[in-house]
Amino acid sequence: MNVTTDPCRLTIDEARLALRKRELSAVELIRACLQRIAAVEPRLNSFITVCEKEALDQAQAADRRLASGDGGALCGIPLAIKDIYATRGVRTTCASKILENFVPTYDATVIARLRAEGAVFVGKANLDEFAMGSSTENSAFGPTRNPYDLERVAGGSSGGSAAAVAAGECLGSLGTDTGGSIREPAAFCGVVGIKPTYSRVSRFGVIAYASSLDQVGPFAKTVRDAAILMRSLAGGDPADSTCSTRPVPDYEQALTGDVKGLRIGVPSEYFVEGMQPEVEDAVRAALRQYESMGAAIVEVSLPHTGYAIAAYYLIATAEASANLERYDGIRYGLRVEAESLLDLYRKTRARGFGAEVKRRIMLGTFALSTGYYDAYYLKAQKVRTLIKRDFEQAFTRCDLIATPTAPTTAFRLGEKTSDPLQMYLSDIFTISVNLAGLPGMALPCGYDSHGMPIGLQLIGPAFGEEAIFRAGDAYERSGAVTRRPAAV
Numbered sequence: 001m002n003v004t005t006d007p008c009r010l011t012i013d014e015a016r017l018a019l020r021k022r023e024l025s026a027v028e029l030i031r032a033c034l035q036r037i038a039a040v041e042p043r044l045n046s047f048i049t050v051c052e053k054e055a056l057d058q059a060q061a062a063d064r065r066l067a068s069g070d071g072g073a074l075c076g077i078p079l080a081i082k083d084i085y086a087t088r089g090v091r092t093t094c095a096s097k098i099l100e101n102f103v104p105t106y107d108a109t110v111i112a113r114l115r116a117e118g119a120v121f122v123g124k125a126n127l128d129e130f131a132m133g134s135s136t137e138n139s140a141f142g143p144t145r146n147p148y149d150l151e152r153v154a155g156g157s158s159g160g161s162a163a164a165v166a167a168g169e170c171l172g173s174l175g176t177d178t179g180g181s182i183r184e185p186a187a188f189c190g191v192v193g194i195k196p197t198y199s200r201v202s203r204f205g206v207i208a209y210a211s212s213l214d215q216v217g218p219f220a221k222t223v224r225d226a227a228i229l230m231r232s233l234a235g236g237d238p239a240d241s242t243c244s245t246r247p248v249p250d251y252e253q254a255l256t257g258d259v260k261g262l263r264i265g266v267p268s269e270y271f272v273e274g275m276q277p278e279v280e281d282a283v284r285a286a287l288r289q290y291e292s293m294g295a296a297i298v299e300v301s302l303p304h305t306g307y308a309i310a311a312y313y314l315i316a317t318a319e320a321s322a323n324l325e326r327y328d329g330i331r332y333g334l335r336v337e338a339e340s341l342l343d344l345y346r347k348t349r350a351r352g353f354g355a356e357v358k359r360r361i362m363l364g365t366f367a368l369s370t371g372y373y374d375a376y377y378l379k380a381q382k383v384r385t386l387i388k389r390d391f392e393q394a395f396t397r398c399d400l401i402a403t404p405t406a407p408t409t410a411f412r413l414g415e416k417t418s419d420p421l422q423m424y425l426s427d428i429f430t431i432s433v434n435l436a437g438l439p440g441m442a443l444p445c446g447y448d449s450h451g452m453p454i455g456l457q458l459i460g461p462a463f464g465e466e467a468i469f470r471a472g473d474a475y476e477r478s479g480a481v482t483r484r485p486a487a488v
């Protein structure tokens with residue numbers, strides 16, 4: 001290890017080497033992250049809960065494991081966890097007042113897996129309430145700010161997880177992605193984020209938003225680090241019947257640096273009017289870079305893209321309205337005492353949920369109600385099938401699809417809060433991937449004139465994560481973009 005580097009600036013790949021060689025201890029590493037957190041949190045608000053004591057205990061245990069030579073794949077690596085994962089003994093709020101004091105008695109499967117690998121949990125990261133949003137401004141605990149410009153949003157809904165990695169508060173993190181919630185904040189904060197194929201990673205213990213779309217995934221500084229984390233996350237789980245038992249490849253082995261002959265599809269529908277020209281320029285430059293490395297660029301069409309937002313916001317809200325029924329003041333979290341049971345439900349939900357969550361519950365309940373089901377929910381499901389077919393068709397002509405991750409770079413705090421439709425439009429390039437159940441990764445491909453990061457999105461066919469990692473890593477290694485550290 002380069003001794004002049006602040007340990008919190010290391011990649012997971014570098015840190016695990018330094019830890020194994022005992023040039024760095026897990027306790028030193030977590031202390032560096034905690035120091036960084038103390039320095040930047042008052043400005044960023046990436047975390048809802050910082051687990052200082054637990055993290056130090058875990059780091060000590062990791063050092064003992066490392067000394068005995070039986071450290072797991074992530075032994076001593078500090079990670080932040082979106083506050084939507086059940087963590088035994090540590091409160092899990094989902095950024096909602098309704099779960100403000102909810103302390104789970106068990107770990108989500110992925111948390112248990114990371115724990116078994118020796119990971120150190122720095123804290124629970126901020127998000128939009130119940131993962132509903134694109135800016136982390138819908139958090140009951142205040143918004144997360146962008147580490148590149150404190151006046152701008154970090155993206156959402158996993159904004160805290162993205163900002164924490166960008167600012168060096170941890171080496172990697174977990175998010176969830178229902179319509180772009182890993183990829184958009186990754187793009188806005190200049191880090192790597194991947195939403196794996198639907199069913200690739202267990203969701204047991206992950207608080208449900210829209211169950212046919214939700215997926216778990218990591219954030220990291222580099223593509224290699226994301227591949228390292230994915231290896232530990234993916235794989236079958238008897239506790240989650242929706243989780244695939246397909247064997248998990250060694251994603252790191254896919255990182256050959258070679259993209260010769262790779263066919264990259266570019267959908268014309270993803271270069272729309274109104275998008276920030278600098279975003280388009282950076283993505284086109286990345287495509288030229290791929291060409292120079294031996295990949296072939298082919299034009300593809302995803303003709304039903306224009307219906308994706310409408311279909312998504314019907315399906316997601318319908319599923320959310322059903323999933324959020326369980327917060328009734330009886331079983332979990334907040335309870336507002338009242339005269340009658342019905343009144344208790346009403347008062348608890350009225351006080352516990354924020355405005356956006358209420359809007360979604362109402363939209364979803366309406367879309368599912370008698371007489372409207374066929375017109376809205378069923379029709380949206382049919383559109384979903386068409387979108388899925390668009391991708392199947394496109395993947396007969398290419399191996400991967402490349403697009404911008406979002407139409408703009410990070411917008412200003414408050415810019416879209418009064419206009420939900422404008423906010424929903426920032427998901428235009430990410431939600432189709434969830435509707436089709438495909439894997440998609442965001443990785444940095446440049447900066448705009450304000451120095452804000454721009455994200456390239458690579459989309460693969462189902463279970464095509466290896467090709468995504470290979471292509472992402474090859475681009476990163478080419479040095480086409482020099483990463484700029486966050487200003488904070």
Ligand code: GLN
Nearest residue numbers: 131132133178179180181
């Ligand atoms: N912005 C989208 C929404 O609000 C996506 C959120 C997500 O992926 N969790 O639904």
